[in-house]
Structure formats: C-alpha cells, structure tokens
Amino acid sequence: MSYIDCCDWSKCNSCGECLIKCPVMQMDRDEAKFEVSQLLKGKEAKRVFNECTLCFSCNNYCPVEGLRPHELIQQRMLEHRGKAPEYIKYFLNGMPTPTIWNDMYSNMNSEEKEILEKWSKTPSKSAEILWIGCVGKMSCRDIEHSEVLKSLHKFGPTDLCCGELAYRLGSWQAYSDTTERTLKRFEKLDIERMVCYCGSCYNYFHNILPNVYGKKLPFQLISLYQWMWERIEKGELKLKNPLNFKAAISESCYVSELGPEFWETLRKIYNAAGAELVELKHHGYENLFCGTISMARKGNFLSSFLEMYKEQRKKYEEVKDAGVNEMAVNCAGCYIMSSFTNYFHGIKLLYMTDELLMAYGDTITTPIRDHFIIIRKYIMKRMPRLLLHKSYEEFSRISIEGELRPS
Numbered sequence: 001m002s003y004i005d006c007c008d009w010s011k012c013n014s015c016g017e018c019l020i021k022c023p024v025m026q027m028d029r030d031e032a033k034f035e036v037s038q039l040l041k042g043k044e045a046k047r048v049f050n051e052c053t054l055c056f057s058c059n060n061y062c063p064v065e066g067l068r069p070h071e072l073i074q075q076r077m078l079e080h081r082g083k084a085p086e087y088i089k090y091f092l093n094g095m096p097t098p099t100i101w102n103d104m105y106s107n108m109n110s111e112e113k114e115i116l117e118k119w120s121k122t123p124s125k126s127a128e129i130l131w132i133g134c135v136g137k138m139s140c141r142d143i144e145h146s147e148v149l150k151s152l153h154k155f156g157p158t159d160l161c162c163g164e165l166a167y168r169l170g171s172w173q174a175y176s177d178t179t180e181r182t183l184k185r186f187e188k189l190d191i192e193r194m195v196c197y198c199g200s201c202y203n204y205f206h207n208i209l210p211n212v213y214g215k216k217l218p219f220q221l222i223s224l225y226q227w228m229w230e231r232i233e234k235g236e237l238k239l240k241n242p243l244n245f246k247a248a249i250s251e252s253c254y255v256s257e258l259g260p261e262f263w264e265t266l267r268k269i270y271n272a273a274g275a276e277l278v279e280l281k282h283h284g285y286e287n288l289f290c291g292t293i294s295m296a297r298k299g300n301f302l303s304s305f306l307e308m309y310k311e312q313r314k315k316y317e318e319v320k321d322a323g324v325n326e327m328a329v330n331c332a333g334c335y336i337m338s339s340f341t342n343y344f345h346g347i348k349l350l351y352m353t354d355e356l357l358m359a360y361g362d363t364i365t366t367p368i369r370d371h372f373i374i375i376r377k378y379i380m381k382r383m384p385r386l387l388l389h390k391s392y393e394e395f396s397r398i399s400i401e402g403e404l405r406p407s
Ligand code: SF4
Pocket: 018, 019, 021, 022, 023, 024, 025, 051, 052, 053, 054, 055, 056, 057, 058, 059, 069, 070, 073
C-alpha cells in the first residue's frame, strides 16, 4: 500500500480542476489537464514537480467524491525524486537514532524524563485522555502542571507518533510502521475520547488514518482547540489574562483538510481570548501554507530550504498587506520552520497553543521559541554529517514492537 491506494483513480476524468484552482499554480485548463494525465500515467509532470507545495488544498477542489489529488501528486513526486536523503530520517519519530526527537528527549532534565516515563504508561479507564505527540512532549513540564489541562490523564510514549512527518516527508514505510506501532498501543486504551494536544495529530488520527490508511480508532477524537472551546461555552474555562494583540491568522496546511468546523473554532477561541484578528488574502480552502513540505520535493537540503523560504515569503507579504506584523500560528511546525526566517521580514510569530493556555490561566515556563533554540542547535550539530550520507531507497527500520525511551 502507498499514498495513491486510497482512491480509485479510474474515476479521475482529468478535468484539471485540482490544478486550475490550486492557489499556488493556478494553471490554465489545457496545462492542468496535461499535467494531471502525466501524473495518472506515472510520467513527469514538470510544473507540479517543481512548484506544488503539497499543501493538501486540492483535495477540496476535486468534484469527484473520494479522490485525493494531493496523494497522487505526493506519490508521483516521490517516485520522480527516487531515493530519500538521510537527513529526512533525522526528523522522523520512531526511526533508528539519531532523530531530532530522541536528541531532544534524551537531553531533558530528570524531572522532564520522569514526566515522559509517566506518560508512557497506559492510563487507567478514563472518559477522556490528553494525547501528547512529538512536539508537545518538549513542553512536558508545563503540560503536566497545567491548570487548564488538569482534568485530563496525559498519554504520550516517546516511540509513538501520529506519523505526520514520515507521511509528509515522503516515507510511506516509516508512516506505516509508526502508525502500526501506535495503533497496537492504542488497543490497550479504555477511553471514550482522546483530546489531541497538537492539531496535526488530530488531522492524522481523525482524517488521514481513516481516509488514506483505511483504519479507524475505536474512540472519539477532538483537538485541543475544540476541547477548550467546548469548555469555554459551558463556562468551565474562565479568561484570566486576555490576549492583547492584533494579528493575522496563519492557518497550517491541515486546516483545509479539517474544514470550517476546525478553522471557525480557531477564530472563535482566539476572539474569545481577546485577540484582534485580521484575515490573510488566502485562507480556508485557498490557504497558502508555511512551505515546510516543499522541502520534500527535492533531495537537496539547501535547495529544499530555499523552496520553503520562497513560500514563507509569500505569507509574510500577505501579513504585511493585511496591515499587521504579528502572525497567529496554530501549528508548532509552522512556528518552528518560520522561526528560521520571520526575523528578516519583521514578522512576530505567536504560537497560539501557548497563548491560549496562558490566557486561560496557565504559566508557560518554556515557550516554544526556547525549544526552537534547542532544535536549531541539534540541527546544526547533526546536519553536516547527515548531508554526507548517501540516499536510500528505503530507510532502515526498527521493529514495530520496539520502544524508544529517553536515555
Ligand atoms: S497540493 Fe497544494 S500546491 Fe499542490 S497542487 Fe494541490 S493545491 Fe496546489
């Protein structure tokens, strides 16, 4: 199985709507039809391979029920790219070390390691638990002591993951291994609902897992943003420190996959917390995303980084056109990757998970910008050697039963 096996491609009529409406390429009909027919035949689709940012949006433009042009593009782009460079493996959780996640978790202090050890144990029967993925575990101390989240049992073993990075950076094999390992541990959970700390985990478990991978979790799912909104509506969460900024809403790539139910909740909860919001020219289904996954297009680190920066610049320009210089970001990945470049454009990034938790009474001792400094340190340390490695048809694997713990 791979990305394209989720759809019956004989239903594609090569109408080209996916590429005509694409907010990045906006092709004319003839070009769009030609490029789609090339993709369907497994041949080179020059413009798509050079410009598509793998943003997911075209999945919403296709008039044929159930087709996912993004997955077709991703599959063909990877076939065209051929081997995967070693540095990509460094960003995938659940792969043989070194990985950025193992570097981060292994170098935590003893209090943080104890928290992660505690979160690795299967919680007892609960109505709701909080699932904490790769990025959230970096904030384990603040989450563990959170007032807002205190009613939720926390769960997030270091070897488990929603599989997003493997999927997006182009290793179906690593995505499948990680997903199987995670599903096996989820079988032991006796819960009614899982609250996903990270919106991306929510997208992967709620959307990609059933709609692409073909499996469904036996409990309900909700994102942290939606869970907080539920509690605000019931009067269970009270605003303590109103947000005091005017910012443009920057939506991540998965927002178009989750649709209005998710993006309207973001706006409602930001507003309720006191933030003044402005809209970017491209938002919702036309969203331009942070560009990070443009890095999956090429096998060369430097040119991949430049591809990402090209997309980020477009977003920064839209923020300025909206008359502000602050950007409210709902995704840790968008925040971290934009942190490499925002400074040069005078754009301030606001990581809304932290901002909202503080607004409703939490203390954030280690904001995400501090994690970014550590992440950058490890990338600088590891990357020169990783760039010297050869590329692989398939990455080496660890057993699906295998467990990684912070050493
Ligand atoms: S994934 Fe995004 S950039 Fe690529 S074709 Fe679809 S809408 Fe366009």
